[in-house]
Amino acid sequence: MRTYEGLFLLNSHRANRDWEEVFGHVTGILKKHGAELISHEKWGERKLAYPVRGEKRGTYLLTYFRATGDAPNRIYRDCEISEIILRALILATTEVPSAPAARSPEGEAPSTSAAPSTEANETKAIGEESDAEVIPDEADLEK
Numbered sequence: 001m002r003t004y005e006g007l008f009l010l011n012s013h014r015a016n017r018d019w020e021e022v023f024g025h026v027t028g029i030l031k032k033h034g035a036e037l038i039s040h041e042k043w044g045e046r047k048l049a050y051p052v053r054g055e056k057r058g059t060y061l062l063t064y065f066r067a068t069g070d071a072p073n074r075i076y077r078d079c080e081i082s083e084i085i086l087r088a089l090i091l092a093t094t095e096v097p098s099a100p101a102a103r104s105p106e107g108e109a110p111s112t113s114a115a116p117s118t119e120a121n122e123t124k125a126i127g128e129e130s131d132a133e134v135i136p137d138e139a140d141l142e143k
Contacts, residue, residue, distance in 0.1 A: 009087040015059040
């Protein structure tokens, strides 16, 4: 089984009205495809930079789960047709942080000291090639 990080953008109207139903909907999709929920954290409601499915605000839910095979792809497909889940991002990860994820308050840029190290916590998007070729830009070639 591999470990995955899932960030779900949820319909705020539904989340504010009945959080247990919305959370149950997300965990139901995970369990339907054989995923084992490791941890979760509600990030709360945020104003979106642009409307997503007509919504100007969304509630974020960060999850860590274990799954096998193509379960993450099937989970993502179910998220796309859900009326509760506006967007989903599922990444393969090598470790699960023990402390809550570092976030900045709405409207503030995150501090560089709170940003997680990309070397310590390697992640890649589902379907992303792991051995990507780095192409130098023209300025590097002139040197």
